[in-house]
Amino acid sequence: MSCAGVSRSCARASRRCSPGRTVERMPRADGFDADVAVIGLGAVGSSAAWRLAARGLDVIGFEQFEPGHPWGGSTGQTRLFRVACLEHPGLTPIARRARDLWRELEASARVPLFLETGGIMIGPPDSHLITGTLAAAAAHHLPVERLNAEGIARRSPANARIDAGDVGVWDPEAGILRPEAAIVAAVDAARAAGARIRTGVRVVAIEPDDEGVTVTVDDPDAAGLRVRQVAVTAGPWIGRFVPDMPLTPHRVVMTWFRARAGHRADLGVLPVFIRSVPGHDTWIWGHGASDASGSSEFASFDAKVGPEFDGPFASDDPDAIDRVVHPGETDEIAALVAATFPDLEPEPSGATTCIMMHTPDGQFVVGPTAHPRVFVGGGCSGHSFKHASALGELVAQAVAGEEPFTEAGFLDPRRFAG
Ligand SMILES: Cc1cc2nc3c(=O)[nH]c(=O)nc-3n(C[C@H](O)[C@H](O)[C@H](O)COP(=O)(O)OP(=O)(O)OC[C@H]3O[C@@H](n4cnc5c(N)ncnc54)[C@H](O)[C@@H]3O)c2cc1C
Incomplete structure (x- = not known):
């Protein structure tokens, strides 16, 4: 098994070696260096910077590493x-x-950033996996297809092994995204729209007041920058700037698997799935391999299978997360793969760590905070990447004082106050 885990010292070294750390002050006639500072250019922040700059706002975006890096919540190919x-x-x-x-x-x-494969949800009819999917489909008249065992095997032959009574729902609009490439593309789009992008620069403090926000970075040559507003899109590190956000970082080990010799486990037979595990009271998620699916231009990857459960680590400090995948850590997911997919080798072909954030209600935090000049975009909860470009748009709309393009009150960061 290859291990893509890395140590904290590597993470720090990559930051130290980053180019472009200089943060020149560019005060305007009004005394501000920019309209908005975006703190963290990961999934949500890169799009927030893009959507803010596309509105004609004067944006400066800070990223402590390089766009598309593996240290936050957006690594792992898909x-x-x-x-x-x-x-x-x-x-x-x-x-x-x-x-x-x-x-x-x-x-x-x-x-290419998005590949539509269709997706299948499989589980007991009264499980949230099925009822939640059908509720969203009913609310928006989505063209989903309800499947029995034969239908599941037809839509996804590699998913044919199910418990008696399990049912499926086919979401034809499901697919996979390439997170690292998408973040790089959004940062480039932000730059093209006029945003100033500063990578390898860590923001160490923000001090909001009535007129604006002072932003302090870890560049000793840069005095405090003054901006009118800040968008905190620091992913696992949001709590450093908005301490009253109830976000808990968790360590997750991602794993990839190859087809057994003579078997298929590509996207053609194993599209996007979330499903219960035969004989177990848990579920898994993932997708098939890129080969033999005609998707080689999209990217090259093995089948990916992940667990419902998180790793054992839960801490307030994302920098303290162990980046190394240790022997035995993938045994549990290997057993679930063996129970579910006869076409896959149960021994992972690769594994790496990633940080997942959890909010108490499993929803994101997007919009204003208690301070009128500080906005937030993040909250992961294990399902935010697909939405990240639109979450960036919602952050931009909140900062610009526009009506959101859709009802997003359930994501309001202030819902946790008190
Ligand atoms: C294992 C795993 C599987 C997942 N699977 C899915 C899935 O299948 N579908 C889905 O939709 N979602 C999924 N998610 C969730 C999704 O990937 C994440 O929620 C999302 O990528 C997080 O984006 P973010 O912008 O909040 O954080 P990040 O992408 O981590 O961005 C935060 C950025 O802020 C930067 N930063 C932090 N502090 C500072 C600072 N002080 N100064 C400067 N920069 C700073 C960081 O370096 C980082 O680049 C998964 C998550 C995990 C962990």
């Missing part, structure tokens, strides 16, 4: 995209707006 969002029916319009924006980025970057 992310699942679904429109029938079992987590909340209100997410469907956000997913659709996000897809439009991903497509726009694909066109400007001339890089």
